[in-house]
Amino acid sequence: xxxxxxxxxxxxxxxxxxxDAPTERAVPPSRRAFLGTLGAVAAGAVGATAIAPADAEAxxxxxxxxxxxxxxxRAEWKDIDLRLLRRVTLGMTASDVTAVKALGFDRxxxxxxxxxxxxxxxxxxxxxxxxxxxxxxxxxLLAKESVFWNEVVAxxxxxxxxxxxxxxxxxxxxxxxxxxxxFNIANSPPRLVDYRDVIRQHALGNFGDMxxxxxxxxxxxxxxxxxxxxxxxxxxxxxxxxMELHTVGWNGGYTQQDVHELARVLTGWxxxxxxxxxxxxxxxxxxxxxxxxxxxxxxxxxxxTAGMDEAMTFAEFLINHPATARHIATKLLRWFIRPDPxxxxxxxxxxxxxxxGGDIKAMLRVVLTRNNLANAPAKLKRPFxxxxxxxRTTGVTVDPWSDWNNWEGVSGSLxxxxxxIFAWQTPDGYPDRAEYWAGLMVNRWNAMSSVVGNWGQVGxxxxxxxxxxxxxxxxxxxxxxxxxxxxxxxMTMSLSTELTRWLQVNPTSxxxxxxxxxxxxxxxxxQYY
Amino acid sequence: MTxxxxxxxxxxxxxxxxxxxVTAGLNVAALALPSGMPGWLxxxxxxxxxxxxxxxxxxIFMRGGADGLSLVAPFGDAAYYSxxxxxxxxxxxxxxxxxxxxxxxxxxxPQGMAGLRPAYLANQLLIVHAxxxxxxxxxxxxxxxxxxEAGKPADYGIATGWLARHLLTSAPLKPTAxxxxxxxxxxxxxxxxxxxxxxxxxxxxxxxxHYAPDDSVLDRMFAxxxxxxxxxxxxxxxxxxxLKAIGFSQYVPANGAVYPQTDFGKGLRALAxxxxxxxxxxxxxxxxxxxxxxxxxxxxxxxxxxxxxxxxNSLGAFWADxxxxxxxHNVTVVVFxxxxxxxxxxxxxxxxxxxxxxxxxxGQGIAGGRxxxxxxxxxxxxxxxxxxxxxxxDHRDLLAEIVKYRLGxxxxxxxxxxxxxxxxxxxxxxxxxxxxxxPRRRSLLRQGPGA
Numbered sequence: 001x002x003x004x005x006x007x008x009x010x011x012x013x014x015x016x017x018x019x020d021a022p023t024e025r026a027v028p029p030s031r032r033a034f035l036g037t038l039g040a041v042a043a044g045a046v047g048a049t050a051i052a053p054a055d056a057e058a059x060x061x062x063x064x065x066x067x068x069x070x071x072x073x074r075a076e077w078k079d080i081d082l083r084l085l086r087r088v089t090l091g092m093t094a095s096d097v098t099a100v101k102a103l104g105f106d107r108x109x110x111x112x113x114x115x116x117x118x119x120x121x122x123x124x125x126x127x128x129x130x131x132x133x134x135x136x137x138x139x140x141l142l143a144k145e146s147v148f149w150n151e152v153v154a155x156x157x158x159x160x161x162x163x164x165x166x167x168x169x170x171x172x173x174x175x176x177x178x179x180x181x182x183f184n185i186a187n188s189p190p191r192l193v194d195y196r197d198v199i200r201q202h203a204l205g206n207f208g209d210m211x212x213x214x215x216x217x218x219x220x221x222x223x224x225x226x227x228x229x230x231x232x233x234x235x236x237x238x239x240x241x242x243m244e245l246h247t248v249g250w251n252g253g254y255t256q257q258d259v260h261e262l263a264r265v266l267t268g269w270x271x272x273x274x275x276x277x278x279x280x281x282x283x284x285x286x287x288x289x290x291x292x293x294x295x296x297x298x299x300x301x302x303x304x305t306a307g308m309d310e311a312m313t314f315a316e317f318l319i320n321h322p323a324t325a326r327h328i329a330t331k332l333l334r335w336f337i338r339p340d341p342x343x344x345x346x347x348x349x350x351x352x353x354x355x356x357g358g359d360i361k362a363m364l365r366v367v368l369t370r371n372n373l374a375n376a377p378a379k380l381k382r383p384f385x386x387x388x389x390x391x392r393t394t395g396v397t398v399d400p401w402s403d404w405n406n407w408e409g410v411s412g413s414l415x416x417x418x419x420x421i422f423a424w425q426t427p428d429g430y431p432d433r434a435e436y437w438a439g440l441m442v443n444r445w446n447a448m449s450s451v452v453g454n455w456g457q458v459g460x461x462x463x464x465x466x467x468x469x470x471x472x473x474x475x476x477x478x479x480x481x482x483x484x485x486x487x488x489x490x491m492t493m494s495l496s497t498e499l500t501r502w503l504q505v506n507p508t509s510x511x512x513x514x515x516x517x518x519x520x521x522x523x524x525x526x527q528y529y
Numbered sequence: 530m531t532x533x534x535x536x537x538x539x540x541x542x543x544x545x546x547x548x549x550x551v552t553a554g555l556n557v558a559a560l561a562l563p564s565g566m567p568g569w570l571x572x573x574x575x576x577x578x579x580x581x582x583x584x585x586x587x588x589i590f591m592r593g594g595a596d597g598l599s600l601v602a603p604f605g606d607a608a609y610y611s612x613x614x615x616x617x618x619x620x621x622x623x624x625x626x627x628x629x630x631x632x633x634x635x636x637x638x639p640q641g642m643a644g645l646r647p648a649y650l651a652n653q654l655l656i657v658h659a660x661x662x663x664x665x666x667x668x669x670x671x672x673x674x675x676x677x678e679a680g681k682p683a684d685y686g687i688a689t690g691w692l693a694r695h696l697l698t699s700a701p702l703k704p705t706a707x708x709x710x711x712x713x714x715x716x717x718x719x720x721x722x723x724x725x726x727x728x729x730x731x732x733x734x735x736x737x738x739h740y741a742p743d744d745s746v747l748d749r750m751f752a753x754x755x756x757x758x759x760x761x762x763x764x765x766x767x768x769x770x771x772l773k774a775i776g777f778s779q780y781v782p783a784n785g786a787v788y789p790q791t792d793f794g795k796g797l798r799a800l801a802x803x804x805x806x807x808x809x810x811x812x813x814x815x816x817x818x819x820x821x822x823x824x825x826x827x828x829x830x831x832x833x834x835x836x837x838x839x840x841x842n843s844l845g846a847f848w849a850d851x852x853x854x855x856x857x858h859n860v861t862v863v864v865f866x867x868x869x870x871x872x873x874x875x876x877x878x879x880x881x882x883x884x885x886x887x888x889x890x891x892g893q894g895i896a897g898g899r900x901x902x903x904x905x906x907x908x909x910x911x912x913x914x915x916x917x918x919x920x921x922x923d924h925r926d927l928l929a930e931i932v933k934y935r936l937g938x939x940x941x942x943x944x945x946x947x948x949x950x951x952x953x954x955x956x957x958x959x960x961x962x963x964x965x966x967x968p969r970r971r972s973l974l975r976q977g978p979g980a
Contacts, residue, residue: 186671378755380758417717420716426671426675433688434757434758435724436723436724440718440761441761442729442738442739443717445739445740446739446740449739494753502743515742523750527754527758
């Protein structure tokens with residue numbers, strides 16, 4: 001039970017902050033009533049429940065979901081504009097706050113949904129200059145295969161971290177991360193082409209276009225063994241994941257027989273010797289097939305692109321399937337809003353998918369509403385997000401990647417955090433669950449040491465300077481500056497108390513200030529968004 | 530209470546769901562209620578708690594698809610030699626220095642595995658051959674590893690490991706222990722232990738630390754906030770102090786055991802110190818990689834020979850140090866690989882991805898000193914797809930028996946969902962335990978193979 005007693009920052013050290021802040025919808029019954037009831041349960045009483053499951057279902061969510069509203073809410077997060085910033089950025093900076101306040105919620109979101117409307121020349125130039133590997137053609141990538149790790153992967157990982165940290169098109173980065181996991185592929189030279197031309201290209205575009213591009217992506221077809229699947233020997237791997245992970249979802253209503261039949265439909269979708277997409281009619285099974293009730297009658301064997309239309313037809317069936325709309329809607333809501341979206345929320349986003357034929361922006365407008373954000377429980381940052389948010393908000397300088405020895409400081413932290421880019425090996429992508437990542441607290445703290453621990457030495461680690469935090473070199477001044485730069489002014493009282501305690505020993509000491517920033521980055525406040 | 534595929538990422542949700550489940554009519558008084566209990570678990574019966582004699586389990590994964598036909602070679606099957614003209618282990622009665630060490634009149638260990646012989650002779654090492662995953666024939670490393678570690682094949686909805694679910698359905702051995710499970714090695718918790726309560730990924734226990742100038746600041750900051758981060762942070766801080774208190778550098782292994790100076794050897798050595806420290810550790814997982822021997826396999830003197838020496842000498846040292854003699858601790862070791870390799874060698878003196886392999890079980894409660902096998906044979910017609918050793922015993926049969934009899938946990942339907950395990954008699958305590966603790970081995974060893 002003790003985990004409930006001091007559940008949030010309303011504990012003794014903190015002045016009471018009301019959870020019924022104006023930005024939240026009231027969710028009955030009161031928090032106090034919940035705690036009282038649960039306390040009784042732990043003591044062994046049987047009978048009273050905190051909230052009747054039937055009531056919860058009537059509210060359109062799984063039992064006890066309502067309780068998360070209370071337990072997972074940040075009472076301090078009152079400003080709805082900042083709630084938007086937390087979810088669409090990889091770390092809310094002081095200049096992000098300035099931008100959203102200047103533009104307002106709606107215009108800020110509209111801009112982020114149209115990345116081309118945001119001038120990102122500085123970041124584009126930075127990436128193009130520092131990391132030409134990011135733009136390598138497939139032919140160049142293949143030529144580098146023997147030195148792939150040193151000369152391509154390491155700098156590209158670094159480029160992705162820096163783009164996440166320094167691009168103004170933050171929502172595009174968040175969506176790129178989302179789709180990278182949705183269409184996950186383990187590392188390979190063509191994988192980088194997929195990341196650029198399939199994932200980034202369509203991250204805020206049309207979902208159907210992304211599926212169609214992915215189906216022709218050599219990296220995907222190699223990774224899921226589609227290239228070896230022929231009428232003489234069918235491999236079901238890609239067929240299964242195309243349905244289970246990419247479109248209709250594991251409960252999308254298909255059977256093992258459907259997987260096998262779809263694998264037959266897909267025979268012939270392969271690559272050539274340069275690992276470019278190629279359809280080979282001589283590999284294709286022209287026999288009769290039925291997939292999820294869609295009939296493909298037997299046809300005479302032919303050449304050219306004969307038979308290729310079958311998979312294209314079935315792809316449209318999958319893209320337009322209501323289960324796909326719900327699957328994508330649910331995942332987007334989990335990514336941006338909450339782990340247990342309600343049926344009402346899912347239906348609304350799925351309706352936007354159906355109405356627009358899979359327009360991702362249209363779905364995001366329904367996901368990122370004031371109502372949804374106001375009721376969104378705090379979410380644990382995944383390690384990439386956590387690390388990048390520290391780079392963004394602590395004002396560190398990130399020197400260019402230069403050689404292998406320079407790899408450790410930035411990308412090496414992601415390895416230690418078990419979230420290295422392109423390193424998840426199975427097709428489902430890195431998990432987005434708090435309990436998966438929560439065990440890595442020491443690793444997270446140590447990553448913060450590597451972000452703010454290097455005082456000005458040029459090289460592999462980011463370079464930190466305490467000076468920007470000391471414009472007003474008093475305890476209150478430094479705490480206020482940390483609050484402004486790292487927390488949008490909504491730092492919890494308990495963190496403020498702790499930093500005050502640390503700084504008041506000597507607020508003009510550079511190392512005390514550096515340590516205060518480290519503690520702020522390690523704090524529970526900074527783990528969530 | 531809900532579908533195990535529920536992707537809810539919220540620990541609070543689960544804790545609360547579980548409470549909802551409790552209030553729905555079970556006898557609460559009969560249950561301990563550890564936190565971290567997933568809400569979807571059906572009808573859990575708690576495993577024996579505190580003061581029980583259940584074992585500490587050490588799970589070892591040989592990553593890469595270890596070649597069971599080299600690790601424990603079937604010299605009694607003529608097709609073994611015809612299929613592997615350049616990489617077979619010489620028969621135990623051969624003149625070669627590289628000849629095998631007979632285990633019975635059919636199987637032998639290569640010289641690289643000699644480090645495991647003492648445990649075998651003490652009847653505390655059981656080898657199970659032609660075992661693996663019966664429900665999937667995936668030859669993808671990552672899929673096969675994932676299915677084995679999850680304890681359920683072909684299901685990406687299962688996000689926790691089988692050993693994690695054991696801990697989730699067991700009361701802690703020591704209620705105050707900060708560290709019930711440890712996942713050794715870099716790169717985060719292995720799936721086997723993902724989702725387990727009070728379980729941390731610790732690359733090197735002797736170097737586990739943070740850099741906070743004053744850890745009481747972290748301690749106070751994480752007194753509040755939400756599970757699971759709050760709990761994990763508190764456990765991590767206590768674990769850092771716990772491990773600091775264990776003198777790893779001064780640790781002297783018992784019985785003259787010498788651990789190799791390898792990652793695997795050092796990991797087992799650190800683990801021995803933690804187990805003997807009696808800190809309440811219940812489960813450990815560690816990997817030994819490098820078994821993907823597509824070319825120049827070298828099981829008699831090359832790459833695989835060296836790797837097997839590391840494996841067997843490290844594990845042999847752990848056995849001598851921790852599991853043998855008067856002061857021994859109750860420990861069970863289980864060793865698996867994701868799959869075996871082709872029965873016949875390829876054109877590069879190596880072997881490609883196959884199906885069945887071997888598994889090893891070590892402990893005082895293991896009915897060891899023998900090779901358990903329903904040998905399917907290596908003739909082409911006997912092989913799966915004409916190329917691979919068939920899986921005759923599902924790995925879950927073996928793990929379930931360990932869980933039930935050595936870890937005292939009856940919740941097998943939670944730990945291995947959708948599977949009804951068959952008891953194979955691999956423990957001395959199980960219902961199917963062999964009548965005699967001493968199988969055929971001794972007389973056969975005296976006779977020698979082919980005698």
